[in-house]
Amino acid sequence: MAQQDLPAGGQGGVVRGRGALLADRLRRALGSDVVFSFKQSKVTMVAALITLIMVAGAILAPWIAPHNPFDLSTISLLDARVPPVWAEDGDPRFLLGTDDQGRDMLSTIMYGARLSLLVGFASVLFAATLGITLGLVSGYLGGALDSVIMRIADVQLTFPAILIALLIDGVAHALLGVSSKEDSAFYVLVFSIGLSFWVQYARTVRGSTMVEKNKEYVQAARIIGVPPVLIMIKHVLPNVTGPVLVIATINLAVAIILEATLSFLGVGIPITQPSLGTLIRVGQDFLFSGEWWITIFPGIALAALALAVNLLGDWLRDVLNPKLR
């Protein structure tokens, strides 16, 4: 998964070809503009490295984390609020100290990042799927449906995403009942973040669909009697998804931040399975009693992740869209 995020692997996503073909593809991919510009920009390389480390740490958390923060038999309240190793009362078992329940901070952060990334990816995927579908339908079919979808998009675009996500979150919890909060929190969060992002995809895809649908290959398909649904999926879709990738990367950073913000506000992921935002919220109470590491370390992790993904997104936008340079 993480490997495919590298530009070199991105082109070789289809592993259909045999040896020679694959090597040829790899050589072409390595010689491309994207890789060249990647090598040119030190900032991007650092950002990619940080992203890679954090994603790897998050995915591999169950195997490489020094402790399992959810295994109640290994945590002890006697270990609670131990400062980081380099502080006076530090304990070599806990590199970054422990939280109020005696959980190792480093492990908790790794598990938290896992959840944050999962919510980020899932909500971007949801938003992209919804947005692309609506954009395709809207652009290809036009008419009343198009204007309804686009008016909704217009109205939604005037409100900030955080407000929309908060509202959807509140309504969803009200519908599901407060008691089910713990189980449904993840899905509600993905749903509300995703629903607050679909407009960008829909608008972009609609615009390019309207251009594509008048081209000859689409007309040809229509004449030989391909049904509209198939034309949309097989012919138009592959030609309009380019810009979507850029939006998705930038959205990933925004989604991670939004998840953290909602969790921080107390309407996101519950404390039992904390994400980075939840960790920061819980730790904030201990800031005043001098136990700064409980909130500052998850904060740094979140900041690094958001900044790195943001930088990667910016770089990708500049590379794929030379007009902006």
Place this chain on the structure above:
Amino acid sequence: MASFVVRRLLQSIAVMLAVGLLAFMMFRFVGDPVNQMVGIETTPEQREALRVKLGLRDPIYEQFGRFIWKAVQFDFGISYQFKQPVSQMLASRLPATLELSIVSAIMAVLIGIPMGVYTGLRRHSWLSKIFLTVSLIGVSLPSFLIGILLIFVFAVQLGWLPSFGRGRVVDLGFWTTGLLTLSGLKALIMPAFTLALFQLTLIMRLVRAEMLEVLRTDYIKFARARGLSKRAVNFGHALKNTLVPVITITGLQFGTVIAFAIITETVFQWPGMGLLFLQSVQNVDIPIMAAYLLLIAFLFVLINMIVDILYYVVDPRLRTERGLAV
């Protein structure tokens, strides 16, 4: 002109009605309003009687009409949790949020524009690079994190500023203000800065981009050729022409600032509308959620409409384009 304003007005009313419908549906169908009002011992007959009395058995469109009619008169019902009229609760919290938002908007403009002008004029100086890097961090860091860091440094470590609340406020009868006392002002600094940071970076980048654009135009070259002083060219000609988009964006962003105040108010426990809204989301207090939604939507629609109409007044080209399009 008149027809444009009327059309724009109708559009805004349509949007407000749509948001109103949304709020009404939340109010009516999310949870059962009757269940929220009665105890466990109430019999089904008594519940039914209450339903009829509250008009919940009337046709839906009638209920919707009544909801809108009440909302227009700022009557949003009674909060489930606090058992107080929602409009009163919102009104008592409004000054805190407005003071915070306005001070932070002023802060963003006063710091953002000079920074933007500087980075636009001295593109390659090291200070510009620092400004740009810091602005990138400002954009990508979540604002609650910045708030916590500020609290950690200035409240916990240095102990200079209070970490929560509004400080001492003065009650003017219709308005409570923290701007007149020292503790109120001290309490305002960190929340306002946290809220301003995002806007500040936005304004700085916008002014910089506009300055770079304008400085390349012919009339600037001509102004230089006429031998005008650098100061006159940069500030009299260039800056003036960058300000129109800046004012628009700042105006349009003001709604976002109020929405973002939810986060800032939570971090600093600032007793404003945002904090109230967040509590209502956590406690599923639908009347407050619906009222806040309507209020924010009204603000957004109002700002958008004013900006659009101002554009129309200022820019004659729009008139012909619109005329052709319709």
